[in-house]
Amino acid sequence: MxxxxxxxxxxxxxxxxxxxxxxxxxxxxxxxxxxxxxxxxxxxxxxxxxxxxxxxxxxxxxxxxxxxxxxxxxxxxxxxxxxxxxxxxxxxxxxxxxxxxxxxxxxxxxxxxxxxSVTELLGGHTDRMRVSHMLGFDAPQRMADEALRVRDTYGIAVFKVKVGRRPVGLDLDVCRALRSALGDEAELYVDGNRGWTASEAAAALRELDELGMTLAEELCPADDVLGRRWLVAQSRIPFVADESATTPAEAARSLLDGAATAISVKTARTGFTHSQRVLFLCEGLGAEVVMGNQIDGQLGTVCTVAFGAAHAASSRRAGELSNFLDMSDDLLTDPPVITDGTLAVRDGPGLGVVIxxxxxxxxxxxx
Amino acid sequence: MxxxxxxxxxxxxxxxxxxxxxxxxxxxxxxxxxxxxxxxxxxxxxxxxxxxxxxxxxxxxxxxxxxxxxxxxxxxxxxxxxxxxxxxxxxxxxxxxxxxxxxxxxxxxxxxxxxxSVTELLGGHTDRMRVSHMLGFDAPQRMADEALRVRDTYGIAVFKVKVGRRPVGLDLDVCRALRSALGDEAELYVDGNRGWTASEAAAALRELDELGMTLAEELCPADDVLGRRWLVAQSRIPFVADESATTPAEAARSLLDGAATAISVKTARTGFTHSQRVLFLCEGLGAEVVMGNQIDGQLGTVCTVAFGAAHAASSRRAGELSNFLDMSDDLLTDPPVITDGTLAVRDGPGLGVVIxxxxxxxxxxxx
CATH class of the missing domain: 3.30.390.10 (Enolase-like, N-terminal domain)
Incomplete structure (x- = not known):
């Protein structure tokens, strides 16, 4: 062939x-x-x-x-x-x-x-992943309204909240509004996209801790080497490297240097072959992973599910799988459907998609 | 299925x-x-x-x-x-x-x-591996004679020499005899199976260095923690962990603790699934691997080749693939054949073997 x-x-x-x-x-x-x-x-x-x-x-x-x-x-x-x-x-x-x-x-x-299916070739652990929904910057009430709508429409119970704005209180208000709207049963975590300094992030983490956040991603730049290490050392929740750990070697360095305690795996940047390398490296070093989203459409989302569902370690946490919902249209004849807060691996050989x-x-x- | x-x-x-x-x-x-x-x-x-x-x-x-x-x-x-x-x-x-x-x-x-083939499913890098032949304890001349016979019969140019006896000179004599008999073009490396102390091994390494050895495996026990670390730090050739690194976590610890700078991967103890985890971990950490032999018969040897040939990093060095030659009989209808110092991946689906x-x-x- x-x-x-x-x-x-x-x-x-x-x-x-x-x-x-x-x-x-x-x-x-x-x-x-x-x-x-x-x-x-x-x-x-x-x-x-x-x-x-x-x-x-x-x-x-x-x-x-x-x-x-x-x-x-x-x-x-x-x-x-x-x-x-x-x-x-x-x-x-x-x-x-x-x-x-x-x-x-x-x-x-x-x-x-x-x-x-690709999932079977990769490992065949399970047939679906829980979905985490990403909430971009907006006013607190609007973000809470979106979260409630997504929860009620799709059954999604895990939310990634974009933070990293100044003053820090802007985002803390959002997180409080979300916790208040969604209640204790929702899982919430934050992604700073390197927006804060290490000290701003440390101050935010103390408040976020009380709101029961489960992950903190890229709150400050990884290139602020000592500040980042200082921040990660004091974090009581896994600290995720995403854009600072885009290859196996960068993931190894991040974990060994104390720049992160968990890694975001994105099939859009490491495919299946190198995502497996990152995953197995993280497993061997005892670091958790989360399946991230490159603001993927339907096809990219199908790929993330195909990989994530294939292994225990990549399917344990909810995957970031809902960005495709915000597209006005897309390319698949048979779009993925989120039900009960999960996305299923597609039937059929390979990725199971038709353009x-x-x-x-x-x-x-x-x- | x-x-x-x-x-x-x-x-x-x-x-x-x-x-x-x-x-x-x-x-x-x-x-x-x-x-x-x-x-x-x-x-x-x-x-x-x-x-x-x-x-x-x-x-x-x-x-x-x-x-x-x-x-x-x-x-x-x-x-x-x-x-x-x-x-x-x-x-x-x-x-x-x-x-x-x-x-x-x-x-x-x-x-x-x-x-x-399993090799294709695992990665499909190449279709054969170079073979390394293991030389067990014997008198220097007898070991040299065996090496020459194996070289002339099978075209094998890489030899793993079992060392770790006392006095250390016993094994140094063997290594000298081998280098003298085989000439400079043969690759030689040593495996101590934890037989020496760290200081005995350090003394031996200085002499072995002059004989152009390419790897040193388990020269002293990994559980002699500081002695092993001291030894590995001074080794000018990769120091291989084998029986002390039999899982991904043990391999990670060995490399991070300075107990080894390379890892022996054996499909007989980590199958294909976990051998890939060990391999990808080593790749991510920048450690070389060698495909080892659990004193395998024909079937185990076929498995080692199937895995080793699938990836660049596992096929770079010669694999230890010739122990099956010493069995009086075996189970495959179509035994593997070493030609020009190499063993080919078998044709046909799966492992391609018939009992x-x-x-x-x-x-x-x-x-």
Missing amino acids: RITGIEAVPYAIPYTKPLKFASGEVHAAEHVLVRVHTDDGAVGVADAVPRPFTYGETQASVVAVIERIFTPQLVGEDVFARERIHGRLHRTVGNPAAKSALDMALWDLAGQSCGR DDAKLARYRQDR | RITGIEAVPYAIPYTKPLKFASGEVHAAEHVLVRVHTDDGAVGVADAVPRPFTYGETQASVVAVIERIFTPQLVGEDVFARERIHGRLHRTVGNPAAKSALDMALWDLAGQSCGR DDAKLARYRQDR
């Missing part, structure tokens, strides 16, 4: 509600659909999510690196020669979204070839 | 030449053939290699834990629910050979079901 060609199709779909957080805002999903074609007619798909403010990639850079560098390296290669293929991709520095989309498309093809050609034709930007 | 039953068949096959090393000797392969049966008639196989002097398991303990504890936990379970199955096996402490054989038999079944029923009937000990 050999690779005959690769498509990298840029497309844009507006969000109904822009997501705002300490390191940026996102108004439209400007992604790249990656399709890997093979000599037996099978097509593997995945979504590349460029995040210039996190990894420096753009739609144009993803398309260019796939078309000009990766495609010539991969055409003719066997779909099951995954590790050898990664050896080739590795010669090009960076470009995590482009490499990850290729990786996941290869796993989609492997699953199709085997007649098995809606009419929608792709409508949103693609290259024709 | 559900598990319907599991056989654990004890068998014994004499070695033509007993292997002698610092922590014991082995005169016969007293193993347990594990066969996992499924509802569609497929059978997955693997070999359990009990090593009482390393892990405390015996043939009887392997048979008992599989028949009485693991079989009831696994019957009815899907072959692709590997991570969930390991969650169940994990409830029982220890028993690594028994658990690993079950794990590898499940991967054999997964490969058969997918029509793909010779007549031979199993002859050597099995339960009828």
Whole structure:
């Protein structure tokens, strides 16, 4: 089953509600659909999510690196020669979204070839994940209203609250409003996207502790080396490295240097192959993980569930799986549906997805 | 594809030449053939290699834990629910050979079901491994003669020399004789099986250094905590933890505590699933691995190659793959053949092996 060609199709779909957080805002999903074609007619798909403010990639850079560098390296290669293929991709520095989309498309093809889901190939631990919903910056009452709506509509009971604004009290007011609206049974945790200093974060953590937060993510910059270490040492809840730990080596350094006690795993930046490396590294070092969201659409969300459900350690906490709800439209013929606060692994071989050609034709930007 | 039953068949096959090393000797392969049966008639196989002097398991303990504890936990379970199955096996402490054989038999079944080799499912990096040959205790000239014979017969150019005897000069004489007989192009490394003290090992390392050894394994006990750390800190070649690092957590501790700078990965004790965890942990921490040998027969050797060839990091060094040559007979209808110093991944789905029923009937000990 050999690779005959690769498509990298840029497309844009507006969000109904822009997501705002300490390191940026996102108004439209400007992604790249990656399709890997093979000599037996099978097509593997995945979504590349460029995040210039996190990894420096753009739609144009993803398309260019796939078309000009990766495609010539991969055409003719066997779909099951995954590790050898990664050896080739590795010669090009960076470009995590482009490499990850290729990786996941290869796993989609492997699953199709085997007649098995990607989740089964990866480990087959369970068939669904609990969903955590991300709440972007807004006024306290509006965020509480959104949380209640999401809870009542989808049964979601876990919420990630974007914090990191100044003064710190802005976000503390939000967290208090959420706890008050949702009651004690809801799980709440915070993500600062490096917005605070270490001392601001330390002060916030003391108050957040009383509100029963369960995780604290990137409250201050990891590059504030000593301040971050000082903050993490005093945190009574796991401190998550996300954008500061995007490779196995960065995850190892974060954990060993005291810059984090848990790691956010995102299939959009480490695919399945390297997400497993990050996961197994964290397991071996005794660090928890949370399945994060790169503000994924439907396809990226399907990938996160496929990976997260495959292992005990990646499915223990709720995964961040609901950002796709805010898109005005999307590309799958059969959209994922959140029920009882969970998302199921899809039936069928590979990723189990079909791209809606009419929608792709409508949103693609290259024709 | 559900598990319907599991056989654990004890068998014994004499070695033509007993292997002698610092922590014991082995005169016969007293193993347990594990066969996992499924509802569609497929059978997955693997070999359990009990090593009482390393892990405390015996043939009887392997048979008992599989028949009485693991079989009831696994019957009815899907072959692709590997991570969930390991969650169940994990409830029982220890028993690594028994658990690993079950794990590898499940991967054999997964490969058969997918029509793909286990190597392809694991990563598909390459199709063969270079072979390292293990030289047990003997007089210097006899060990050199064996090395020359193995080199000339099989094209093997990498040798692991068992050391750890007293006085240290005994083994240094062996190493000198080997270097002299084999010349500079042969790769030589040493395994002390904890036979020396740290200071004996330090003295030996200085002399071994001049002989161009490439790895030093378990020269002194890991439980001599400070002595081992002192020794490893001064070693100019990677210091390998083998029997002191048999789980991901032990490997992490060994590397972080300075008790080793490399890890021996053995599918006989961590199967494929946990060997991948150890491998990815080592990769993330920047530690090299070597594929070790549990004094495996043909089937165990096939498993080591299947795993080792799947990833760049596990196939970079020669694997210890030739112990099966010393068995007087074995169980596969189509024995592995070492050519040009390499062993190929087997064709065909799963592990690609067929058990010779007549031979199993002859050597099995339960009828």
